[in-house]
Amino acid sequence: MTTALIEPTPELAAEADARFEGIADPVEQALAVLRWAGETFGDSFALTSSMADGLLAHLAARAHPGVQVIFLQTGYHFAETIGTRDWIASVMDIRVLSVEAEKTVAEQDAEFGPALHDRDPDLCCDLRKVQPLARTLAGFSAWGSGVRRDESVTRVGTKVVDWDAKRGMVKVNPLAAWNQDDVDAYVHEHQVPVNPLVEIGYASIGCAPCTRPVAPGEDPAPAAGPAAARWSAASTPRGDTPGMTRPQALSPEEVATAVAELTHWDGDVQGIYRRVEFPSFRAAVDAVVQIADVAEEMDHHPDLDLRYDCVRIAVVTHDAGGVTELDVELARRVDALFPGTNGD
Numbered sequence: 178m179t180t181a182l183i184e185p186t187p188e189l190a191a192e193a194d195a196r197f198e199g200i201a202d203p204v205e206q207a208l209a210v211l212r213w214a215g216e217t218f219g220d221s222f223a224l225t226s227s228m229a230d231g232l233l234a235h236l237a238a239r240a241h242p243g244v245q246v247i248f249l250q251t252g253y254h255f256a257e258t259i260g261t262r263d264w265i266a267s268v269m270d271i272r273v274l275s276v277e278a279e280k281t282v283a284e285q286d287a288e289f290g291p292a293l294h295d296r297d298p299d300l301c302c303d304l305r306k307v308q309p310l311a312r313t314l315a316g317f318s319a320w321g322s323g324v325r326r327d328e329s330v331t332r333v334g335t336k337v338v339d340w341d342a343k344r345g346m347v348k349v350n351p352l353a354a355w356n357q358d359d360v361d362a363y364v365h366e367h368q369v370p371v372n373p374l375v376e377i378g379y380a381s382i383g384c385a386p387c388t389r390p391v392a393p394g395e396d397p398a399p400a401a402g403p404a405a406a407r408w409s410a411a412s413t414p415r416g417d418t419p420g421m422t423r424p425q426a427l428s429p430e431e432v433a434t435a436v437a438e439l440t441h442w443d444g445d446v447q448g449i450y451r452r453v454e455f456p457s458f459r460a461a462v463d464a465v466v467q468i469a470d471v472a473e474e475m476d477h478h479p480d481l482d483l484r485y486d487c488v489r490i491a492v493v494t495h496d497a498g499g500v501t502e503l504d505v506e507l508a509r510r511v512d513a514l515f516p517g518t519n520g521d
């Protein structure tokens with residue numbers, strides 16, 4: 178593990194966010210955030226990339242040459258994605274860390290049977306993505322990714338510099354304020370490599386068994402655009418306001434990503450949960466009321482389990498058949514109410 182130049186703290190993240198949030202130009206803001214992260218944490222800073230394109234890597238190479246870029250090599254990637262990784266690595270001043278799961282796909286097949294992704298995608302994602310990412314990030318003090326506020330309703334509050342309390346790390350989101358026009362303009366101006374799959378209709382790039390192109394006439398937003406597009410009139414539950422729509426269940430990959438970006442939550446497509454411990458039984462009861470107020474406002478009703486001074490909150494949209502963006506948004510609002518650590 179590389180020693181950070183400066184110890185990561187929530188205060189450091191908050192101070193940096195306040196400083197960089199005021200930069201209006203998205204390119205200048207991203208470069209400033211990346212330069213700061215590189216200068217502050219040195220080799221203890223890394224970015225993650227799905228290799229959908231080289232935008233973030235290009236910015237990072239300008240701001241902090243030699244920056245490390247983590248790529249989760251699940252063993253299920255399209256050849257085009259591996260090609261994009263190698264393309265980016267060959268034309269930019271970055272160091273790509275291809276992180277593999279403990280077991281090869283063949284070893285996993287031997288232990289769990291073939292095509293685990295079809296039978297238990299949660300376990301497959303855990304083995305091939307969640308665990309390898311957690312192991313890798315444990316060796317760093319700060320990390321960054323290319324999430325944008327305009328991607329979904331759950332990301333509208335994304336800070337350019339944040340505190341990842343779950344990992345005890347600083348998290349930077351240099352593209353938080355970017356929109357698709359900003360992306361297109363930068364990619365065009367700098368001739369940034371883009372995964373060929375994007376050109377033929379793949380709105381997001383993931384493992385081959387779990388990724389499909391967007392059909393003609395289909396809204397690509399579930400993977401890449403505004404969150405409102407995930408909401409489907411077909412899944413409107415009984416009791417909702419006429420015309421109001423409900424979100425659809427997220428994929429295992431999307432849930433894993435959402436959980437990783439939440440501060441205190443755990444779970445899978447069956448539900449996400451968090452425990453919070455309070456100083457007293459009375460404080461825990463008050464907390465339940467606060468959660469209820471937020472939940473009612475969202476017309477959403479989590480399971481709440483109160484045991485003396487500890488509240489366990491579990492959220493899933495049963496009528497959608499799994500965790501939805503509505504659940505993730507509720508989790509975010511609960512975290513805003515109780516930003517402290519989990520009770521477990």
Ligand code: SF4
Nearest residue numbers: 294298301302384387
């Ligand atoms: S996205 Fe699909 S193939 Fe990739 S790790 Fe998850 S379940 Fe497995």
